[in-house]
Amino acid sequence: MAKDKEFVQAITPQSEDFSRWYIDVITKADLMDYAPVRGCIVFKPDGFELWEACQRELDRRFKETGHRNAYFPLFIPESFFQKEKEHVEGFNPELPWVTEVGDEKLEERLAVRPTSETIIGHMYSQWVQSYRDLPLLINQWANVVRWEKRTLPFLRTSEFLWQEGHTAHATEQEAREETARMLDVYTDFVENELAIPVLRGQKTPSEQFPGAVATYSIEAMMKDGKAVQAGTSHYLGDNFARGFEIKFLDKDNERKYAHTTSWGMSTRILGALIMVHGDDRGLQLPPRIAPTQVIVIPIGPAKAREQVLAAAEQVITSLRAAGVRVRMDARDDVSPGWKFNEYEMRGIPLRLEIGPRDLEAGQAIVVRRDTGEKTPVALTDLTTIVPQWLTLVQTGMLANAREFLRSHSQSVSSIEDLHTVVRAEKGFALAGWCGDAACEAKVKEVTGATSRNIPFDPPEQITTCVTCQKPALHTVWFGRSY
Amino acid sequence: MAKDKEFVQAITPQSEDFSRWYIDVITKADLMDYAPVRGCIVFKPDGFELWEACQRELDRRFKETGHRNAYFPLFIPESFFQKEKEHVEGFNPELPWVTEVGDEKLEERLAVRPTSETIIGHMYSQWVQSYRDLPLLINQWANVVRWEKRTLPFLRTSEFLWQEGHTAHATEQEAREETARMLDVYTDFVENELAIPVLRGQKTPSEQFPGAVATYSIEAMMKDGKAVQAGTSHYLGDNFARGFEIKFLDKDNERKYAHTTSWGMSTRILGALIMVHGDDRGLQLPPRIAPTQVIVIPIGPAKAREQVLAAAEQVITSLRAAGVRVRMDARDDVSPGWKFNEYEMRGIPLRLEIGPRDLEAGQAIVVRRDTGEKTPVALTDLTTIVPQWLTLVQTGMLANAREFLRSHSQSVSSIEDLHTVVRAEKGFALAGWCGDAACEAKVKEVTGATSRNIPFDPPEQITTCVTCQKPALHTVWFGRSY
Numbered sequence: 001m002a003k004d005k006e007f008v009q010a011i012t013p014q015s016e017d018f019s020r021w022y023i024d025v026i027t028k029a030d031l032m033d034y035a036p037v038r039g040c041i042v043f044k045p046d047g048f049e050l051w052e053a054c055q056r057e058l059d060r061r062f063k064e065t066g067h068r069n070a071y072f073p074l075f076i077p078e079s080f081f082q083k084e085k086e087h088v089e090g091f092n093p094e095l096p097w098v099t100e101v102g103d104e105k106l107e108e109r110l111a112v113r114p115t116s117e118t119i120i121g122h123m124y125s126q127w128v129q130s131y132r133d134l135p136l137l138i139n140q141w142a143n144v145v146r147w148e149k150r151t152l153p154f155l156r157t158s159e160f161l162w163q164e165g166h167t168a169h170a171t172e173q174e175a176r177e178e179t180a181r182m183l184d185v186y187t188d189f190v191e192n193e194l195a196i197p198v199l200r201g202q203k204t205p206s207e208q209f210p211g212a213v214a215t216y217s218i219e220a221m222m223k224d225g226k227a228v229q230a231g232t233s234h235y236l237g238d239n240f241a242r243g244f245e246i247k248f249l250d251k252d253n254e255r256k257y258a259h260t261t262s263w264g265m266s267t268r269i270l271g272a273l274i275m276v277h278g279d280d281r282g283l284q285l286p287p288r289i290a291p292t293q294v295i296v297i298p299i300g301p302a303k304a305r306e307q308v309l310a311a312a313e314q315v316i317t318s319l320r321a322a323g324v325r326v327r328m329d330a331r332d333d334v335s336p337g338w339k340f341n342e343y344e345m346r347g348i349p350l351r352l353e354i355g356p357r358d359l360e361a362g363q364a365i366v367v368r369r370d371t372g373e374k375t376p377v378a379l380t381d382l383t384t385i386v387p388q389w390l391t392l393v394q395t396g397m398l399a400n401a402r403e404f405l406r407s408h409s410q411s412v413s414s415i416e417d418l419h420t421v422v423r424a425e426k427g428f429a430l431a432g433w434c435g436d437a438a439c440e441a442k443v444k445e446v447t448g449a450t451s452r453n454i455p456f457d458p459p460e461q462i463t464t465c466v467t468c469q470k471p472a473l474h475t476v477w478f479g480r481s482y
Numbered sequence: 483m484a485k486d487k488e489f490v491q492a493i494t495p496q497s498e499d500f501s502r503w504y505i506d507v508i509t510k511a512d513l514m515d516y517a518p519v520r521g522c523i524v525f526k527p528d529g530f531e532l533w534e535a536c537q538r539e540l541d542r543r544f545k546e547t548g549h550r551n552a553y554f555p556l557f558i559p560e561s562f563f564q565k566e567k568e569h570v571e572g573f574n575p576e577l578p579w580v581t582e583v584g585d586e587k588l589e590e591r592l593a594v595r596p597t598s599e600t601i602i603g604h605m606y607s608q609w610v611q612s613y614r615d616l617p618l619l620i621n622q623w624a625n626v627v628r629w630e631k632r633t634l635p636f637l638r639t640s641e642f643l644w645q646e647g648h649t650a651h652a653t654e655q656e657a658r659e660e661t662a663r664m665l666d667v668y669t670d671f672v673e674n675e676l677a678i679p680v681l682r683g684q685k686t687p688s689e690q691f692p693g694a695v696a697t698y699s700i701e702a703m704m705k706d707g708k709a710v711q712a713g714t715s716h717y718l719g720d721n722f723a724r725g726f727e728i729k730f731l732d733k734d735n736e737r738k739y740a741h742t743t744s745w746g747m748s749t750r751i752l753g754a755l756i757m758v759h760g761d762d763r764g765l766q767l768p769p770r771i772a773p774t775q776v777i778v779i780p781i782g783p784a785k786a787r788e789q790v791l792a793a794a795e796q797v798i799t800s801l802r803a804a805g806v807r808v809r810m811d812a813r814d815d816v817s818p819g820w821k822f823n824e825y826e827m828r829g830i831p832l833r834l835e836i837g838p839r840d841l842e843a844g845q846a847i848v849v850r851r852d853t854g855e856k857t858p859v860a861l862t863d864l865t866t867i868v869p870q871w872l873t874l875v876q877t878g879m880l881a882n883a884r885e886f887l888r889s890h891s892q893s894v895s896s897i898e899d900l901h902t903v904v905r906a907e908k909g910f911a912l913a914g915w916c917g918d919a920a921c922e923a924k925v926k927e928v929t930g931a932t933s934r935n936i937p938f939d940p941p942e943q944i945t946t947c948v949t950c951q952k953p954a955l956h957t958v959w960f961g962r963s964y
Contacts, residue, residue, distance in 0.1 A: 033605060035555045036562075037592065042605055045550035045620065052551065068527035069534065073517045074556075074594075074625055074641050075578075080518075093584040096557075098594065101629045102575040110519065112556075112580065112594070123515060123524055138527065143556055143625065147583045159556050 011345070013280045018224040022275060023153070029283050029346050031270070032153050039151035039158030043267070046346070047154075049291045050270055051161060055141065057193050057289070058163060058265065061185045067137045067165060072119050074143075075110035080118040083243035087117065090210025094146040112145045117211065117236070117262055120166045121244035128168055128258055131250050135178070136168040154271035155228065155482045162266030168246055168258040172237070175259035179235040182263040183216045186231035194269070195286035195398040196220045196276050197405050198230060199428075199477055201453030206437050209262075213237035219452040219477065221405045222275035225426030227452050227479040230272055233263035271482070276401050283347030284369055286397050287390040294319060294326040294386060295343045299336050299355035312354050315364065315382060322383040324390070326352075344369055349393045350386065370396055409477075411460055418466055418478055419447040428452065428479040432462035432472030439467035443478060452477040493827070495762045500706040505635070507756060511765050511828050514635050521633035521640030525749070528828070529636075531773045532752055533643060537623065539675050539771070540645060540747065543667045549619040549647060554601050556625075557592035562600040565725035569599065572692025576628040594627045599693065599718070599744055602648045603726035610650055610740055613732050617660070618650040626748075636753035637710065637964045644748035650728055650740040654719070657741035661717040664745040665698045668713035676751070677768040677880040678702045678758050679887050680712055681910075681959055683935030688919050691744075695719035701934040701959065703887045704757035707908030709934050709961040712754055715745035753964070758883050765829030766851055768879050769872040776801065776868060777830045778810040781818050781837035794836050797846065797864060804865040806872070808834075826851055831875045832868065852878055891959075893942055900948055900960055901929040910934065910961040914944035914954030921949035925960060934959040 010028060012020040026032055031047030043051065059069070075098060081088040091114045098110040113119070120138075128136060145159045165182060169175040183200065190196045198218035208215035212234040220230045238257035240246070246258040277284040287293050296316060298308045312328055319326045329339050336353070343351055353365040363376045366385070370393050377385045408427030412418045421429040429449070433439060443466065444450050458475040465472045492510060494502040508514055513529030525533065541551075557580060563570040573596045580592040595601070606618060627641045647664060651657040665682065672678045680700035690697035694716040702712045720739035722728070728740040759766040769775050778798060780790045794810055801808045811821050818835070825833055835847040845858045848867070852875050859867050890909030894900045903911040911931070915921060925948065926932050940957040947954045 033608070036559060036601070036604055037555045037557045040555040040557070042555070043553035045552050048552050049550070051553075068531070070527050070530050071525035071533075071643065073519045073522040073524070074627065075519045075522070077518060096580045096583045096592070098578045099581045101578045110578070119518070122518055126515070145556065161553065 011280060011282060014223060014278075021278075021280070025274060025278055025282050025345075026153055031274075034153075037158070039148055041153050041157050043161075047270065050273070050285075050289065051267055053289045053291060054189075054193075054269060055163075058185075058189055059141075061189060062139050062163075062165065065181060065185060067139045067167075070138045070140055071142070072116050072123065072140060074113055076113050076116075076119045078109045078111060080122060081111065083118065083121075084211045084240055087211035091115070091146070094148065096145055096147060113142070114144055114146045115262075115264070116140060116142070116144075116164055116166065117240050118244070121240045121246060121260070124166075124168050124258070124260075125245045125247070128246050128248050130248055131170050134168060134170045134248060134258065135174060137165075137178075138167065139163055139165045152271070152482065154274070155268050157267075160267050162264050165261070165263045167261045168241070169260070170248065170250065170256070170258065172259050175261050176235050179214070179216060179233045179261045179263070182261070183218065183231070183233040186218055186233070186263070186265060190218060190220070190230050190269070191398065193286070193288045194273050194276075195288075195394055195401060196230065196272060197398065197402040199405075199453065199455055200457070201455040201477065203232075203453055204433075204437075204440055204451045204474075204476065206440060207451055209234045211236060211239050213239065217453050219479070220272050220276060221408060221428060221479070222272065222482070223278070223404070224275070225408050225422070225428070225479070227428065227481040228268065228272040228275070229452075229481065230269055231263070231265040234261060236260045236262060277397060278347070281341075282345030284397070285347040285349060287349040287394045290325070290347070290349055292325055292327050292348050293390055294324055294350045294352055295339075295348045296326060296328040296352045296354065297336055297339050297343075298328065298330055299353050299358075301356075302332075304356035305332070308354055308356060308359065311359050311379075315352065315354065315379065318383050319386060322387060324386055350389060352382075352386075368393060370400075409459075411462060412466060413462070413464065415443060415446050415466055418443060418449065422447055422449040422478065422480050428477050430458060430460070430462065431466035431476055431478055432464050433474050433476045434465035434468055434470045435473035436465075436468070439465055442467045447478070449478040449480050452479050452481065493762060493764060496705060496760075503760075503762070504757060507760055507764050507827075508635055513752070513756075516635075519640070521630055523635050523639050525643075529752065532755070532767075532771065533749055535771045535773055536671075536675075536751060537645075540667075540671055541623075543671060544621050544645075544647065547663060547667060549621045549649075551623065552620045553622060553624070554598050554605065556595055558595050558598075558601045560591045560593060562604060563593065565600065565603075566693045566722055568721075569693035573597070573628070576630065578627055578629060595624070596626055596628045597744070597746070598622060598624070598626075598646055598648065599722050599742075600726070603722045603728060603742070606648075606650050606740070606742075607727045607729070610728050610730050612730055613652050616650055616652045616730060616740065617656060619647075619660075620649065621645055621647045634753070634964065636756070637750050639749075642749050644746050647743070647745045649743045650723070651742070652730065652732065652738070652740065654741050657743050658717050661696070661698060661715045661743045661745070664743070665700065665713070665715040668700055668715070668745070668747060671747075672700060672702070672712050672751070673880065675768070675770045676755050676758075677770075677876055677883060678712065678754060679880065679884040681887075681935065681937055682939070683937040683959065685714075685935055686915075686919075686922055686933045686956075686958065688922060689933055691716045693718060693721050695721065699935050701961070702754050702758060703890060703910060703961070704754065704964070705760070705886070706757070707890050707904070707910070707962070709910065709963040710750065710754040710757070711934075711963065712751055713745070713747040716743060718742045718744060759879060760829070763823075764827030766879070767829040767831060769831040769876045772807070772829070772831055774807055774809050774830050775872055776806055776808040776832045776834055777825045778808060778834045778836065779818055779821050779825075780810065780812055781835050781840075783838075784814075786838040787814070790836055790838060790841065793841050793861075797834070797836065797861065800865050801868060804869060806868055832871060834864075850875060852882075893944060894948060895944070895946065897925060897928050897948055900925060900931065904929055904931040904960065904962050910959050912940060912942070912944065913948035913958055913960055914946050915956045915958045916947035916950055916952045917955035918947075918950070921947055924949045929960070931960040931962050934961050934963065
């Protein structure tokens with residue numbers, strides 16, 4: 001049991017040092033390792049499996065909304081970046097450049113893509129000729145690189161994995177509808193699969209995507225009260241269409257620029273998943289996304305082992321048939337107590353303990369990772385009860401995270417109060433904003449918080465600017481962010 | 483009808499110019515487009531969908547054989563390449579180098595990965611400490627870059643997509659078994675899903691992977707008699723383990739080097755799929771891999787349209803329930819004849835025509851892409867007949883390709899005969915080889931053919947070297963290759 005204790009103690013408590021807790025958990029849970037390249041990580045199998053689960057759920061939703069996958073080159077010629085002025089200024093400092101191949105210098109430098117609007121814009125200009133070619137609804141799963149100064153595993157890495165949707169439309173209205181639709185898709189995925197509640201809204205101009213007309217985001221709150229931008233959807237107007245000549249002959253026989261959108265979600269969502277649900281015992285995975293939903297631990301003396309394992313196998317077979325992702329840890333050189341701690345740390349939603357006395361009573365013990373509740377369940381009821389409990393855990397996790405977000409958010413009317421809310425009380429502040437970028441910058445300077453977004457549906461409308469106290473144009477969420 | 487004719491004529495016949503035929507088909511079938519980066523292509527949705535189907539089938543097989551996916555960085559520090567001498571010599575001329583980020587020069591150049599043995603070797607050296615950590619069975623889906631001089635869409639592109647398996651084992655025997663197992667997995671996938679028969683064997687030393695002890699390959703024959711190396715599996719001995727210090731404490735308490743393997747299959751397999759099965763009418767997709775297996779074409783006058791579409795929808799619903807991937811082309815501004823040609827060109831295995839007279843007779847017309855056979859089938863029998871026919875088409879395509887391979891392969895005893903077989907008769911030659919690299923080089927110099935592999939199971943053993951006429955150590959397949 002001394003061993004079990006040591007196991008738990010290796011994770012720094014959240015209240016002591018949240019950053020330390022985060023690194024402890026992702027390391028101990030084997031999700032990642034640091035790579036020998038600045039700011040890059042290795043996604044270890046347990047971490048990559050989480051991304052695969054996200055990919056599967058997102059990809060299904062993209063296809064259901066009419067999108068198809070394609071793949072565009074990793075390298076982007078330097079000249080392409082010059083075609084959209086704000087875009088190049090936004091990304092230039094972070095771009096890695098390929099300047100030579102083998103022993104030969106290249107005539108034109110090639111950027112390693114930080115995002116693909118430019119090269120996709122170039123291709124779309126060749127694919128779009130007539131209104132019949134529109135809408136063009138394409139998604140790409142890819143690696144991208146942005147040489148970040150401060151990096152943090154999953155949340156901000158030099159190379160990361162993501163999907164980027166790129167669509168072209170005949171009209172502004174259709175493009176704006178697409179932008180909204182994909183923000184809905186992200187919201188649905190993040191709330192219903194990952195059990196992470198989000199704040200939906202529009203980014204202020206200073207925080208929007210370089211080259212966009214409007215950027216919309218979903219923002220999530222971590223357990224330390226900081227924000228993670230979980231997904232963004234951009235209406236690009238005809239900015240990229242003009243830069244790359246994406247023009248089409250419309251029904252009215254006029255040549256027009258297309259209206260384009262882009263939208264992306266990346267492996268940073270894994271960082272959010274961990275920081276929203278994790279606790280001092282480790283990870284906590286929502287059942288719908290958990291690669292393993294139930295871990296079966298056989299218990300009891302060696303002489304009962306064969307009988308217990310046989311019963312456990314039966315349970316596993318019937319649970320699998322009921323659509324439950326279940327596996328067993330039958331190692332005999334590790335104590336059950338050690339295993340209990342290990343799978344709590346790995347965040348498996350339900351644990352099933354089966355020992356000889358349970359078998360005599362025709363039952364197994366089911367333990368919830370979220371509440372710690374232990375309940376004996378008749379073996380014959382497992383295929384009904386386990387799926388029900390998985391749903392309960394999922395719903396409960398979302399409700400808890402929603403309550404955390406609500407109780408850590410409040411409206412403020414002065415910069416001082418905003419400072420208190422984001423620093424001392426560790427949460428988000430809802431504040432009025434006159435629309436002047438200088439007032440927004442002042443908030444950041446004084447409090448370290450940035451505007452998260454202008455909510456579509458704010459809990460209240462605030463009428464004076466938090467900085468200058470003049471009439472507010474918008475009500476804005478502010479928070480410190482990752 | 484003039485329009486239909488034009489449609490077909492746009493594809494150059496294979497007999498006239500096979501290379502032209504290939505480009506015509508992949509362009510017309512919308513599989514790819516040329517990218518504005520040297521030697522790179524864009525995988526358009528119809529092309530990428532084929533790769534997604536391959537990924538799904540391969541990934542399933544990898545997981546069934548105990549492998550898990552992970553993700554390692556795109557960039558590899560220059561110093562890593564120096565640690566395995568043959569490896570660096572093999573890849574150096576093709577490596578793109580990142581030398582600067584933003585406006586800053588990097589202290590150490592970073593290669594864009596051409597393959598990941600080095601960076602994965604570095605990580606494994608940290609993950610493997612004890613025999614308990616072995617075997618380590620990891621696969622990565624990734625993009626890689628090799629700056630090729632001559633490029634050809636899918637078959638040889640500067641950037642390509644692939645999977646690379648990397649495993650570490652405690653003993654040579656286990657590593658060799660893994661190497662063989664993955665060659666079996668590739669064989670199973672390529673023959674049973676893609677209907678491409680392959681020749682299995684070991685590469686000669688001059689053709690093996692830089693840094694490997696032994697490379698095994700599966701080789702396929704295109705319709706122009708040229709070879710495509712469809713997949714490779716390498717036993718790397720302890721070469722990379724020594725270079726990167728992958729050492730473990732064994733059961734006997736001794737520290738030993740691990741034995742590693744790697745194995746890969748790339749998007750070049752799509753080129754093989756097209757060149758093995760395609761004909762003068764276009765693509766021909768094996769049913770098991772075809773994203774759409776059946777295309778439904780409604781036929782008849784406008785006044786019958788509603789009735790026909792309703793019946794077609796019913797057919798589609800019942801076929802989907804039977805597990806068939808089916809869709810309808812209900813466009814009314816394109817003639818049925820045009821559609822027939824289009825979907826033959828796109829290689830859809832079965833076409834289902836439904837018109838008002840068919841409905842009266844309670845039937846639909848089923849047309850096979852491979853044989854052109856047209857058969858009326860009762861609507862009530864479709865869910866039984868269609869899956870049966872899909873299996874027939876799949877089996878028939880493999881049998882045809884096998885017969886083509888057999889009839890274009892023959893044994894030879896002189897370089898002159900070898901030359902005739904690979905050039906004039908457009909096939910593979912089976913020849914004896916003394917084991918001297920000079921004799922192998924001579925074959926290439928005179929005939930343009932390279933050794934494909936030393937088959938595990940040659941149709942016959944040849945006892946004299948095709949070049950020097952001394953006793954042969956091996957019987958070898960030779961062929962011109964892509």
